[in-house]
């Protein structure tokens with residue numbers, strides 16, 4: 031029988047190193063974090079063979095005192111913990127005092143450092159338990175660490191490393207994360223002697239642009255919100271842009287992968303994101319360091335919040351608010367005007383003339399003041415024009431005043447614009463000031479073409495109407511419930527499966543103003559029907575809704591089931607392609623979009639409209655060159 035033996039110190043540290051050092055990128059992370067903790071303003075990274083052969087990190091931080099050099103390389107020695115209650119006041123990236131020691135157990139590590147008080151630098155090398163130094167060396171104030179031949183003594187571990195390209199990719203990504211959280215520090219990265227990255231110390235916005243690209247900022251919404259000790263800032267991708275997006279979440283300047291935060295982001299995008307798209311962005315959450323535990327995992331990429339639920343709600347709400355502002359007249363796309371980090375606010379920076387006045391949660395967006403509209407009944411929704419029958423309210427507002435499309439005058443031009451047909455017309459009236467403009471025509475029964483001050487607007491009428499119905503149905507369900515009753519209620523015969531669905535969704539349907547009652551073994555009567563869908567034949571919509579519900583299963587929470595029913599009703603109740611609309615109806619739809627929250631996407635996350643600026647049309651036709 032084999033007897034028990036105590037492990038040698040080298041073996042102990044090699045085993046322990048497995049927790050911290052997995053691959054070159056984990057070495058790089060620990061080294062750069064040490065540089066940042068030392069207050070460096072410049073960090074230079076030199077890699078060879080993806081870091082497997084050599085990783086060198088140079089910094090201009092405060093350095094290490096020559097007498098502390100051997101301690102720095104020993105396990106469980108750190109300069110970063112407070113004397114009292116140390117683990118509750120962690121403000122540095124490192125604190126476990128084991129990174130350099132772990133590296134020394136699985137690679138050859140050389141540390142050279144100089145502090146301001148010392149006349150010269152000192153250097154020391156540790157490799158497989160062998161120590162050389164410390165001895166005097168030459169360098170300026172700061173520290174350089176070289177890690178060579180990673181896992182050279184532990185071939186089994188080395189086998190798990192991937193190709194040079196893959197390992198370099200991990201290092202590069204790691205550095206991006208650190209650089210995003212530290213725009214005040216300049217970073218350089220070289221691989222195999224080639225300089226590949228240089229991010230000078232600039233503003234956060236410039237750093238984000240440098241790392242994620244101009245395109246990212248153009249397609250993002252700025253976030254800035256606080257609640258008590260919680261503060262959230264950053265940029266999130268507009269839902270229609272969130273395709274292969276990366277998500278960078280930082281808590282107190284530390285990159286984390288946290289399920290709670292990821293979930294909060296996901297939930298905020300819930301009804302605006304298309305299919306499997308990832309909600310991407312860069313978000314910085316700051317919390318009181320005493321209320322978050324970073325000592326959950328050796329790699330320190332996981333955190334535990336003292337008040338997890340409050341953090342979840344705060345993050346969800348901040349993003350939800352921003353995403354709700356994606357209406358045509360609201361902030362919408364940040365567009366070419368990327369946000370200046372210093373002056374973003376939690377309220378829309380500029381509200382378009384038509385953006386809805388937002389009440390407290392649960393209140394419905396009322397028509398903006400410039401509408402001279404009969405005030406809606408308290409607690410009721412503003413009248414909903416059903417597209418099948420022009421609503422008198424809308425007809426009164428737009429119907430009579432609307433000029434036939436072809437006779438609409440061209441928009442007024444700036445002084446340096448190229449001459450246009452019709453310019454001789456001496457009275458050039460103001461262009462229509464609605465954000466989505468005036469409807470011109472319907473294209474192939476699918477798109478509405480409209481003219482606004484910027485140029486041409488193209489609207490996917492089904493997608494847009496679907497979003498409007500969905501938001502209305504949701505809002506009404508939150509406020510009023512109850513629906514329109516029938517003089518002559520319709521009866522349907524249901525299949526056994528439809529009946530089963532009805533049973534599990536009955537309460538939800540009733541709460542939505544869809545009151546169905548059994549009138550025989552397989553017969554139901556529809557006693558009420560949502561007001562928003564008046565004029566729509568209930569039977570085909572209901573059958574579709576049942577089919578959808580049956581397919582998606584019934585284990586969802588009540589709220590999710592409600593939204594599911596509403597989404598399905600909105601989709602099947604929305605105006606179909608090839609349904610001819612009058613100009614009045616098209617304009618009514620445009621005006622509704624301007625008032626509707628989240629109107630930039632349908633509830634499947636597809637965009638509902640696009641702007642083609644006149645300048646783009648001019649380019650097509652080489653005008654003004």
Ligand code: ADP
Nearest residue numbers: 064068093102108109124125126127129130173
């Ligand atoms: P930790 O960062 O958790 O303290 P490390 O093993 O990474 O543990 O580093 C040990 C100690 O070495 C640190 O506490 C710090 O005092 C010192 N040190 C490491 N790297 C640097 C650096 N680049 N500049 C200054 N001091 C450093």
Ligand code: MG
Nearest residue numbers: 060064124129
């Ligand atoms: Mg460290």
